Amino acid sequence: MDVTVLQSLLLTGxxxxxxxxxxxxxxxxxxxxxxxCHFAHGEYYVLGxxxxxxxxxxxxxxxxxxxxxAAFLSFLAGVITDKLLFHPLRKRSKGEWVMNAxxxxxxxxxxxxxxxxxxxxxxxxxxxxxxxxxxxxxGMSIAADRIMAFVIALSAIFGLWVFLQRTRTGRAIRAVSQxxxxxxxxxxxxxxxxxxxxxxxxxxxxxxxxxxxSLSPAYxxxxxxxxxxxxxVVTIAGLGNTQGAIVAGFIVGLFESFSYFYLGQGWQEVxxxxxxxxxxLFKPTGLFGTNIxxxxxx
Amino acid sequence: MQxxxxxxxxRASGLAxxxxxxxxLGLSLPILACVALLALAPIxxxxxxxxxxxxxxLYFGSLAMCFDFTGGYINAVNFGFAGFxxxxxYAAALVAIHTGLGAWAGLLAAALATGLxxxxxxxxxxxxxxxxxxxxxxxVGMTLMALATAMVQVTRGARGLIxxxxxxxxxxxxYLYILxxxxxxxxxxxxxxxxxxxxxxxxxxxxxxDAAQASGVNPTRYKLINFTxxxxxxxxxxxxxxxxxxxxxxDIMSTGYTLEVMALSxxxxxxxxxxxxxxxxxxxxxxDSLKRLMEYRLIIYGMLLILVMIFYPAGLSGLYQVLIxxxxxxxxxxxx
Numbered sequence: 200m201d202v203t204v205l206q207s208l209l210l211t212g213x214x215x216x217x218x219x220x221x222x223x224x225x226x227x228x229x230x231x232x233x234x235x236c237h238f239a240h241g242e243y244y245v246l247g248x249x250x251x252x253x254x255x256x257x258x259x260x261x262x263x264x265x266x267x268x269a270a271f272l273s274f275l276a277g278v279i280t281d282k283l284l285f286h287p288l289r290k291r292s293k294g295e296w297v298m299n300a301x302x303x304x305x306x307x308x309x310x311x312x313x314x315x316x317x318x319x320x321x322x323x324x325x326x327x328x329x330x331x332x333x334x335x336x337x338g339m340s341i342a343a344d345r346i347m348a349f350v351i352a353l354s355a356i357f358g359l360w361v362f363l364q365r366t367r368t369g370r371a372i373r374a375v376s377q378x379x380x381x382x383x384x385x386x387x388x389x390x391x392x393x394x395x396x397x398x399x400x401x402x403x404x405x406x407x408x409x410x411x412x413s414l415s416p417a418y419x420x421x422x423x424x425x426x427x428x429x430x431x432v433v434t435i436a437g438l439g440n441t442q443g444a445i446v447a448g449f450i451v452g453l454f455e456s457f458s459y460f461y462l463g464q465g466w467q468e469v470x471x472x473x474x475x476x477x478x479x480l481f482k483p484t485g486l487f488g489t490n491i492x493x494x495x496x497x
Numbered sequence: 498m499q500x501x502x503x504x505x506x507x508r509a510s511g512l513a514x515x516x517x518x519x520x521x522l523g524l525s526l527p528i529l530a531c532v533a534l535l536a537l538a539p540i541x542x543x544x545x546x547x548x549x550x551x552x553x554x555l556y557f558g559s560l561a562m563c564f565d566f567t568g569g570y571i572n573a574v575n576f577g578f579a580g581f582x583x584x585x586x587y588a589a590a591l592v593a594i595h596t597g598l599g600a601w602a603g604l605l606a607a608a609l610a611t612g613l614x615x616x617x618x619x620x621x622x623x624x625x626x627x628x629x630x631x632x633x634x635x636x637v638g639m640t641l642m643a644l645a646t647a648m649v650q651v652t653r654g655a656r657g658l659i660x661x662x663x664x665x666x667x668x669x670x671x672y673l674y675i676l677x678x679x680x681x682x683x684x685x686x687x688x689x690x691x692x693x694x695x696x697x698x699x700x701x702x703x704x705x706x707d708a709a710q711a712s713g714v715n716p717t718r719y720k721l722i723n724f725t726x727x728x729x730x731x732x733x734x735x736x737x738x739x740x741x742x743x744x745x746x747x748d749i750m751s752t753g754y755t756l757e758v759m760a761l762s763x764x765x766x767x768x769x770x771x772x773x774x775x776x777x778x779x780x781x782x783x784x785d786s787l788k789r790l791m792e793y794r795l796i797i798y799g800m801l802l803i804l805v806m807i808f809y810p811a812g813l814s815g816l817y818q819v820l821i822x823x824x825x826x827x828x829x830x831x832x833x
Contacts, residue, residue: 236628288807297628298574299806302763305756306802313795423752427639434632465647465654472640479633480621 206337208456214341214349216452218407221352222425223432223444224359225403231439232376232396234492235285236301240404240429241422242311247273247405248417249315252324255412262329266351266409273405277398280307285397286390308422315419325416348410355406356445359399363441372396376439434475437485439492447486523688524681528771535677539670548669552676552741554781559680559734561761561773566687566727568759569768570696571720572703573622576631576755577638578731581618583750584641585611585732586739587652590660593740600663600740607736608729614641615728619721626706635752642750657746660739672741679737680774683730687770690726699723700768760802766812776813 222244229237247269254265284303292299332343363369374382375392383389407425408417415421432451436443451471458467478485519529538551560582568574575581585607592603618637622630645652652658663675690696698719701709710716739745758773761780765772780801784794805812 236631284803284807291807292810295810298572299810301574301628301631302759303803303806305759306799306806309753309756309760309799310796310803313793313799317793317796430632438628465643465649468643469640469647472636472643476621476633476636476640479625479629479636483625483629 212453212456216449217349217352220445220448221407222429225400226429227441227444229400238304239308241426243273243401243404244408244425245422247408251409251412252417269409270406274398274402277401281394281397323416328413344413351410443487554777558774558777560758563731564758565762570699573630576635579754580638580641580750581611581728582731582735585735586745589736590658590739590745604736608733611732612725612729616725619724645747657744663740766814769814772814
């Protein structure tokens with residue numbers, strides 16, 4: 200095989216993987232802490248993309264403030280969603296929580312997609328580029344946007360990691376993901392943690408949508424692909440495993456870029472789905488052996 | 498005295514016995530009345546639009562019924578359901594196009610093919626529980642869709658297959674009769690299974706897997722039976738749909754359709770079989786009147802699903818049960 204082809208496949212795989220990791224970490228966080236199979240994650244990605252578009256084009260903001268604005272708005276949307284929907288559901292649903300919450304997110308996905316469609320129309324809203332530059336890596340010229348998206352993704356993941364490991368609130372989030380009752384006993388306010396977690400998860404998705412705006416324009420149904428990709432990643436990593444999701448994001452990114460090259464688009468999908476089925480069959484805990492909580496099997 | 502009574506009332510009691518027997522099959526009088534209304538529709542209604550609306554409602558209602566057979570009883574949400582139904586459509590279309598066996602053989606092939614894939618999916622989900630079952634069936638459904646897109650030589654990919662009508666002189670009313678017949682047969686069969694020991698086992702597995710296993714229910718067997726039956730029935734309707742619409746594209750296998758069927762089934766009330774059918778007849782005509790506002794239609798759909806999940810997980814059938822109880826209590830008071 201040609202060395203330059205190998206290099207370009209590696210590079211596109213890595214760049215793509217970083218964004219997958221970003222999306223999937225948010226999904227894994229929501230799943231691990233709140234036990235929600237989040238099926239509307241892609242809709243927050245689209246929200247971020249729209250927010251960045253209007254920030255960048257309509258308000259004429261610089262790229263970084265536009266992306267930060269998008270992140271903030273998706274965080275806000277996540278907080279509102281939790282307060283409005285998951286909070287009342289938590290109060291009412293006990294044994295059937297996982298299924299009910301999953302169906303609720305399914306409904307939420309339908310609602311949000313069509314709200315976008317009603318408000319913004321079916322138009323693609325994209326930009327050609329945030330930064331008018333390109334970078335030379337290994338003899339290939341790559342648009343600065345892609346590098347920046349990758350850098351943003353990695354720094355957001357790093358920031359989240361520091362937050363979870365080093366701050367009091369972060370530790371509380373991890374405690375809730377390990378044992379809800381126990382963390383309640385030591386005085387953690389579950390409601391606040393759940394709301395914050397959902398906000399953070401949505402923020403990561405929105406950040407992904409915003410930083411990829413020049414590659415994939417904002418579009419009402421644009422969330423489907425990232426959603427499916429991040430579910431793949433989370434399944435590979437083991438549901439609810441945030442650290443595994445980072446590595447798995449890169450695995451999926453690399454696998455996609457290579458299998459796309461060798462198999463073409465149609466069969467690439469078939470191949471990755473078959474691998475996922477095999478993984479789920481033989482190792483439902485994922486590659487990194489997450490603990491399966493009993494709630495998820497109800 | 499008793500014998501005198503039976504001789505005078507023999508005709509009446511014969512009728513009563515028939516009613517009772519039909520009731521045993523799940524065809525109680527209100528349901529029979531609804532069936533009769535539907536059967537009369539093509540005679541008195543000449544408006545194509547209304548007939549098509551009735552077919553759409555019955556079709557999606559029947560799918561919700563098949564979906565509920567797994568979702569509402571063994572508590573496994575088959576999230577790839579649209580993929581299975583679409584497989585039925587493709588099987589029926591391919592048989593009708595490439596073999597001389599005719600459309601009816603195609604419908605049979607649709608049920609067989611999806612039943613087989615359903616069995617296979619049931620097999621794949623054996624070691625899994627809860628949300629993992631949904632994930633697995635979702636991946637299987639998406640694989641089916643990806644295959645339909647990729648196997649261009651067989652399925653013509655995204656361009657789709659053109660399917661001939663069920664028979665050459667068929668009218669919209671004819672389609673309604675055929676669908677009504679299919680739905681009735683499937684409903685009675687599903688209900689017979691639910692009423693049998695198998696149905697009891699389904700519910701036991703759905704409510705508490707370990708307890709069911711401990712009390713001697715073989716979960717493997719019943720999971721396989723359930724997935725096979727539900728998929729085969731869904732595939733049968735998928736085969737019908739291929740002929741009715743006349744074109745099959747991979748798009749019909751997308752998760753969005755699963756969501757729609759799932760919404761109907763849960764709004765109707767899970768574990769009720771007919772709840773989804775009633776939800777379909779309530780909602781689909783209602784939404785169709787908002788046709789020009791396509792996006793609002795789906796927004797309302799999603800909102801209803803959200804509201805039902807939060808405030809009334811028992812759905813329409815739960816509401817119906819409560820009403821029946823209230824009426825019975827009221828009657829009891831009156832007699833006293």
